[in-house]
Amino acid sequence: MTAGNPxxxxxxxxxxxMSTTASSRESSTARGAGSSSxxxxxxxxxELPALGPLGMARWAWTQLTKMNTALFLLLLLAVAAVPGSxxxxxxQDPAAVQDYIDNNPALGEWLDRVQLFDVFSSAWFSxxxxxxxxxxxxxxxxRAAKHWRAWRAEPPRTPRxxxxxxxxxxxxxxxxxxxxxxxxxxVVADAARLLRRRGYRVAVxxxxxxxxxxxxERGMWKExxxxxxxxxxxxxxxxxxxxxxxxxxxxxxxxEGESFANTLINYDSFTPGTNYNPDWLDPFSxxxxxxxxxxxxxxxxxxxxxxxxxxxxxxxxxxPGAEPxxxxxxxxxxxNVNGVKSFLIGNGYAxxxxxxxxxxxxxxxxxxxxxxxxxxxxxxxxxxxxDARPDQLGFTGLLLPTAVTGPxxxxxxxxxxxxxxxxxxxxxxxxxxxxxxxxxxxxxxDVEELTELNGxxxxxxxxxxxxxxxxxxxxxGKGTIEFLDVKRYVGLDIVYDPGRFGAFISFVLAxxxxxMSMFISRRRVWVRAAKGVDEHxxxxxxLEYGLLARGEDPRLATEAERLSKLFTEQxxxxxxxxxxxxxxxxxxxxxxxNHD
Amino acid sequence: MTITETLGTxxxxxxxxxxxxxxxxxxxxxxxxASHSRTLRRAEHHSxxxxxxxxxxxxxxxxxSTAGTTKKADDSRPGLGANERGRGHKPPTRAVLAEHxxxxxMRYTGERRPAARAALTIMVLAFLLHTAAVASRAIAAGRxxxxxxxxxxxxxxxxVAGVYLAALLRRxxxxxxxxxxxxxxxxxxxxxxxxxxxxxPLVPALQSWWLVIHVSIAVAASGIFTxxxxxxxxxxxxxxxxxxxxxxxxxxxxxxxxxxxxQALENLSFRLNAVGFVFWTFTLAAGAIWAEQSWGRxxxxxxxxxxxxxxxxxxxxxxxxxxxxxxxxxRSAWLSIAGYLCVIFNFTVVNTVFEGLHSYSGL
Ligand code: HEM
Numbered sequence: 001m002t003a004g005n006p007x008x009x010x011x012x013x014x015x016x017x018m019s020t021t022a023s024s025r026e027s028s029t030a031r032g033a034g035s036s037s038x039x040x041x042x043x044x045x046x047e048l049p050a051l052g053p054l055g056m057a058r059w060a061w062t063q064l065t066k067m068n069t070a071l072f073l074l075l076l077l078a079v080a081a082v083p084g085s086x087x088x089x090x091x092q093d094p095a096a097v098q099d100y101i102d103n104n105p106a107l108g109e110w111l112d113r114v115q116l117f118d119v120f121s122s123a124w125f126s127x128x129x130x131x132x133x134x135x136x137x138x139x140x141x142x143r144a145a146k147h148w149r150a151w152r153a154e155p156p157r158t159p160r161x162x163x164x165x166x167x168x169x170x171x172x173x174x175x176x177x178x179x180x181x182x183x184x185x186x187v188v189a190d191a192a193r194l195l196r197r198r199g200y201r202v203a204v205x206x207x208x209x210x211x212x213x214x215x216x217e218r219g220m221w222k223e224x225x226x227x228x229x230x231x232x233x234x235x236x237x238x239x240x241x242x243x244x245x246x247x248x249x250x251x252x253x254x255x256e257g258e259s260f261a262n263t264l265i266n267y268d269s270f271t272p273g274t275n276y277n278p279d280w281l282d283p284f285s286x287x288x289x290x291x292x293x294x295x296x297x298x299x300x301x302x303x304x305x306x307x308x309x310x311x312x313x314x315x316x317x318x319x320p321g322a323e324p325x326x327x328x329x330x331x332x333x334x335x336n337v338n339g340v341k342s343f344l345i346g347n348g349y350a351x352x353x354x355x356x357x358x359x360x361x362x363x364x365x366x367x368x369x370x371x372x373x374x375x376x377x378x379x380x381x382x383x384x385x386x387d388a389r390p391d392q393l394g395f396t397g398l399l400l401p402t403a404v405t406g407p408x409x410x411x412x413x414x415x416x417x418x419x420x421x422x423x424x425x426x427x428x429x430x431x432x433x434x435x436x437x438x439x440x441x442x443x444x445x446d447v448e449e450l451t452e453l454n455g456x457x458x459x460x461x462x463x464x465x466x467x468x469x470x471x472x473x474x475x476x477g478k479g480t481i482e483f484l485d486v487k488r489y490v491g492l493d494i495v496y497d498p499g500r501f502g503a504f505i506s507f508v509l510a511x512x513x514x515x516m517s518m519f520i521s522r523r524r525v526w527v528r529a530a531k532g533v534d535e536h537x538x539x540x541x542x543l544e545y546g547l548l549a550r551g552e553d554p555r556l557a558t559e560a561e562r563l564s565k566l567f568t569e570q571x572x573x574x575x576x577x578x579x580x581x582x583x584x585x586x587x588x589x590x591x592x593x594n595h596d
Numbered sequence: 597m598t599i600t601e602t603l604g605t606x607x608x609x610x611x612x613x614x615x616x617x618x619x620x621x622x623x624x625x626x627x628x629x630a631s632h633s634r635t636l637r638r639a640e641h642h643s644x645x646x647x648x649x650x651x652x653x654x655x656x657x658x659x660x661s662t663a664g665t666t667k668k669a670d671d672s673r674p675g676l677g678a679n680e681r682g683r684g685h686k687p688p689t690r691a692v693l694a695e696h697x698x699x700x701x702m703r704y705t706g707e708r709r710p711a712a713r714a715a716l717t718i719m720v721l722a723f724l725l726h727t728a729a730v731a732s733r734a735i736a737a738g739r740x741x742x743x744x745x746x747x748x749x750x751x752x753x754x755x756v757a758g759v760y761l762a763a764l765l766r767r768x769x770x771x772x773x774x775x776x777x778x779x780x781x782x783x784x785x786x787x788x789x790x791x792x793x794x795x796x797p798l799v800p801a802l803q804s805w806w807l808v809i810h811v812s813i814a815v816a817a818s819g820i821f822t823x824x825x826x827x828x829x830x831x832x833x834x835x836x837x838x839x840x841x842x843x844x845x846x847x848x849x850x851x852x853x854x855x856x857x858x859q860a861l862e863n864l865s866f867r868l869n870a871v872g873f874v875f876w877t878f879t880l881a882a883g884a885i886w887a888e889q890s891w892g893r894x895x896x897x898x899x900x901x902x903x904x905x906x907x908x909x910x911x912x913x914x915x916x917x918x919x920x921x922x923x924x925x926x927r928s929a930w931l932s933i934a935g936y937l938c939v940i941f942n943f944t945v946v947n948t949v950f951e952g953l954h955s956y957s958g959l
Contacts, residue, residue, distance in 0.1 A: 067920040068921070075910070078913070085902040249892070341892060343891065511881065
């Protein structure tokens with residue numbers, strides 16, 4: 001707030017350069033040159049000063065902390081984010097990125113080199129937001145210092161000509177019916193009191209002179225809001241950084257009845273933060289007791305019949321040295337154990353299968369997790385049985401929760417519920433390649449090196465087993481497969497993000513600051529009282545006041561009316577308040593300030 | 597037929613009726629524009645002749661001031677450290693322009709405009725039908741009416757019309773009526789033709805209070821942005837016309853005589869956009885909180901999140917533009933338009949084409 005003397009405007013000084021004197025000086029240069037075209041953003045609108053390294057650094061800093069630069073960086077940030085929605089991103093789906101590269105080898109490699117698959121951690125995206133936040137700090141700190149000084153200083157001096165303010169009124173006090181007019185000094189003291197009660201901070205001026213006045217200002221919190229908003233954005237950034245350094249995220253599939261202990265080896269996948277040490281994992285364990293899925297059974301609307309309505313997982317959480325704790329996990333309601341949150345993100349069926357090998361030994365027995373592929377839970381299954389002898393066995397196929405045979409003779413599922421579960425499988429034997437040391441995807445069976453036993457096209461046909469017909473004998477005496485039961489499983493995301501709380505607090509601060517900054521009005525009022533005569537020539541005390549808003553303030557006229565009302569209530573007047581000329585200026589003020 | 601189905605059919609019928617009624621309102625608004633601006637043009641013609649006698653010499657000299665650059669030596673109105681937002685003309689220029697544009701206070705003047713009155717009445721009728729359509733759908737589905745794209749679009753259009761009608765109570769904004777009713781018709785047609793979806797229950801991922809909070813505020817913000825978009829378009833046209841007037845050329849686009857000055861449009865849309873921005877900020881944060889609850893991370897740069905962020909940043913840039921030299925006026929109007937285009941893109945392309953977690957379009 002440099003305008004110590006509000007009657008001498010310096011249009012736009014703060015508009016271009018936020019606060020540093022250097023930038024204000026420079027923006028007036030730009031104005032002097034009469035350049036209107038935003039003065040070029042990347043290029044400077046001043047001559048490059050030959051100032052040596054220190055001077056250059058100062059110059060660069062001035063450029064960086066200009067409003068123009070902030071605006072430019074914001075727009076750049078928006079543009080830079082867009083490719084992150086066009087190209088597949090590794091943080092979203094690494095497999096999709098690999099597919100993209102495989103399908104477009106030349107382009108893909110090139111895109112990868114410029115980090116278009118990692119937009120949000122790319123050097124260029126980071127550069128933009130880091131510059132933006134440096135600019136923000138360089139902007140906001142001097143602004144905060146300035147506001148601190150303005151807060152401690154008194155409201156500015158009363159302008160000589162109040163009628164030049166956008167809102168101006170005058171009242172003639174007393175003089176009616178021969179009553180004595182109140183003394184200007186008393187009037188000003190009372191006005192100061194009234195204004196303070198309306199939330200203004202006030203300073204009485206020129207007491208004892210012929211025309212004492214009071215300067216008042218309100219809305220100092222507006223600027224505080226702006227500063228808090230910007231600094232809180234920085235807080236959000238820092239919190240996000242803390243989360244990605246010291247947090248982790250893991251996934252685990254849990255079948256009914258199974259338990260999961262929170263240690264690294266138990267995860268199906270685990271992504272630690274950059275600085276996270278898996279030894280820090282909180283040693284609790286979770287057991288899935290029961291999972292229930294509710295599907296729409298309302299037959300009145302065939303289109304949404306069978307749509308999922310509700311998923312509920314009953315789990316038991318066991319912390320070391322504590323009682324087991326039953327909990328309920330739902331889609332939008334995670335379970336929180338010491339800040340580690342478990343989310344229900346998927347579910348499906350896990351048929352319980354027993355495989356007996358060619359030697360008559362049980363080579364596998366247990367639930368097999370299947371992956372649902374549609375609304376009726378047609379689920380794909382892969383089972384590798386490396387322990388089978390004399391040959392390793394492999395199975396692929398489908399689980400149909402409610403199997404029906406269509407008119408074409410092909411079985412398919414018609415409902416997500418378990419009305420008639422059936423397994424339709426192909427079987428293979430040979431070397432599964434699990435001993436080669438190359439990690440394999442458990443959900444994919446590479447059948448190239450294997451020999452088919454059963455299949456859609458093979459002579460023996462596919463395996464079809466269900467509750468009525470649970471056992472299937474494999475051809476060539478390779479063994480049997482038996483369908484015992486179906487269990488349900490849940491897919492859990494287990495997430496620890498120590499930055500979460502800070503991000504939330506920062507947001508609340510930012511939002512509060514934003515509301516303050518946008519909806520508090522900063523206004524100044526000056527009131528002056530002096531002896532004068534009213535329009536009938538009688539002696540009176542003339543109370544004159546003017547209002548000024550920071551920025552565009554459509555309710556300034558309303559505030560002026562309020563003050564008029566307050567003042568007339570306080571003193572009564574000789575004349576109806578205000579003069580017609582003042583009212584006309586009201587309209588003008590609404591259409592905006594008269595500056596370039 | 598069950599009650600749900602009956603209600604759903606009624607809803608669709610009301611929606612269709614509402615769309616047609618809005619279309620009639622649109623025509624009436626356009627008619628008002630044509631007839632009213634003809635009257636205004638006649639008045640303008642007279643005043644131009646007077647102007648040639650008194651003010652012709654000053655007008656061209658002020659051409660530059662439209663771009664907000666001429667330094668005003670004669671203007672000594674005090675400013676709070678020159679913190680004023682926006683730009684302005686000095687009083688003589690403003691007086692010249694005032695002859696050619698509507699009053700910037702946007703208050704009702706009581707002058708007779710039968711077409712506008714008819715348009716408003718029809719628009720209110722359309723709004724009532726529209727409300728009935730949305731309400732019956734909500735009752736039929738037994739939940740808030742914003743669970744898929746059809747519902748976002750129809751409820752969003754209702755908010756646009758509602759915000760506009762509410763604003764009309766305080767300000768004479770009939771001059772944007774054509775644009776607003778036109779946009780509402782487009783939204784309803786897009787919903788009915790583009791994303792028809794029968795009444796149905798919500799998937800579990802959407803069953804949350806956050807749906808109510810997050811989406812309702814998002815729809816409200818989009819409604820506000822729709823109106824400021826319309827105003828920004830008018831502002832650009834008006835600014836062009838003002839330049840022509842100040843240059844002493846034939847301004848053309850006579851209907852703009854009933855529209856306030858570009859400056860007044862900018863001021864009002866700034867205030868509306870400020871509210872829209874606050875809403876959008878809240879949408880973004882509520883979305884983050886919801887995402888944290890259902891997916892375990894508050895921000896994952898899913899395409900929908902990317903675009904929500906882009907929109908937020910563009911409007912943040914818009915908020916800055918008003919305080920940045922050289923970016924007020926026409927440029928800030930373009931930013932407002934860019935922001936709105938992003939909103940549209942986010943709603944249409946991102947929902948339907950991009951793959952992400954937010955695949956609830958119901959298509
Ligand atoms: C992360 C980047 C930023 C965002 C998202 C952002 C956002 C905003 C928003 C929304 C406003 C309007 C609300 C208010 O007045 O509080 C605003 C105002 C402001 N910002 Fe920023 N800002 C950012 C960075 C910056 C930077 C780098 C600067 C300085 C160069 C800056 C300077 C200002 C100033 C001076 C205002 C007040 C303008 C006025 O008085 O009308 N901001 N900012």
